Amino acid sequence: MIDTAERAEVLGKYIIDNAATVREAAKVFGISKSTVHTDVTQRLRHTAPGLCAQVRQVLDKNKAERHIRGGNATKEKYRHTAEEATKRGRG
Numbered sequence: 846m847i848d849t850a851e852r853a854e855v856l857g858k859y860i861i862d863n864a865a866t867v868r869e870a871a872k873v874f875g876i877s878k879s880t881v882h883t884d885v886t887q888r889l890r891h892t893a894p895g896l897c898a899q900v901r902q903v904l905d906k907n908k909a910e911r912h913i914r915g916g917n918a919t920k921e922k923y924r925h926t927a928e929e930a931t932k933r934g935r936g
Contacts (some may be wrong), residue, residue, distance in 0.1 A: 850892045853884035857893065857900045860885060866907050 847855070852874075860870050867885075871878045885904070889897035 849884065849888060853888040854893055854896060856881055857885050857889050857896045860903050861896075861899050864903055864906075867904070 856870055856874065859865060859873065860867075863869070865873075867878050867881045870885075871881045874881070885897070885900045889900060
């Protein structure tokens with residue numbers, strides 16, 4: 846089992862290398878989003894400030910873009926719903 850400081854560094858490097866969201870990192874590592882966020886924002890600040898700053902840039906970019914991802918997801922949902930309705934109408 847790795848300690849929390851080491852886990853925070855591994856998570857930070859993963860987020861930077863993959864431009865991953867907190868949610869994606871949590872899923873890959875099998876831990877909660879809260880744990881990922883705490884590790885990369887609070888623990889890294891004390892153990893690896895440079896890495897913390899790089900992670901913060903990725904997280905800020907993800908936060909700035911999340912409304913776009915959400916809008917695209919909604920658009921896709923309704924496109925799929927409309928296609929299904931069309932198929933039922935033809936059947």
